[in-house]
Amino acid sequence: MQNPETVTLYDRLGGVYNVATVVDDFIDRIMVDPRLNANPHVNEAHHRVSPAGFKYLVTEMVCSATGGPQSYSGRSMGDSHRHLMINSHEWEAFMDDFHQTLDKFNVPQAEQEELVTIVESTREAIVIAPLQENPGGG
Numbered sequence: 001m002q003n004p005e006t007v008t009l010y011d012r013l014g015g016v017y018n019v020a021t022v023v024d025d026f027i028d029r030i031m032v033d034p035r036l037n038a039n040p041h042v043n044e045a046h047h048r049v050s051p052a053g054f055k056y057l058v059t060e061m062v063c064s065a066t067g068g069p070q071s072y073s074g075r076s077m078g079d080s081h082r083h084l085m086i087n088s089h090e091w092e093a094f095m096d097d098f099h100q101t102l103d104k105f106n107v108p109q110a111e112q113e114e115l116v117t118i119v120e121s122t123r124e125a126i127v128i129a130p131l132q133e134n135p136g137g138g
């Protein structure tokens with residue numbers, strides 16, 4: 001039997017078919033999330049990009065980041081999100097959607113934590129907008 005510590009996260013998740021299934025649900029969830037689409041830049045992009053292409057790129061990225069044989073062929077996280085002006089409230093909504101998807105597919109807690117760590121490692125490149133705590137100014 002293989003030592004679980006030597007089995008990649010990709011393999012523990014069940015490989016590309018399972019990763020793609022989870023990404024499919026997650027992207028469907030975020031593309032209609034009103035907490036994210038309240039940001040007009042995100043709303044515009046969510047209605048412009050093809051869901052199938054978006055799912056393809058995110059699947060590639062997750063497979064690659066979890067130790068699968070795929071390589072990510074999309075743009076960097078900075079280049080694909082800078083123009084969206086994402087703030088930390090939107091990030092939290094995105095992570096909430098992510099947890100809902102992981103729970104729906106009964107991804108075990110240890111694997112969920114590893115996935116969250118991978119996603120959190122991209123936060124600095126993605127969340128660039130300050131929160132407007134006092135929009136009235138003063």
Ligand code: HEM
Nearest residue numbers: 036042045046057058061074075080086090091094119122
């Ligand atoms: C609040 C958080 C996020 C929001 C609202 C968001 C939304 C979007 C949108 C709307 C696009 C299309 C941009 C365009 O083409 O103009 C995009 C691209 C993309 N996002 Fe995100 N995203 C978020 C976080 C993340 C995270 C955490 C990851 C992965 C760890 C990710 C992976 C990707 C990928 C792979 C692309 C495609 C890049 C390309 O076109 O080459 N996103 N995102």
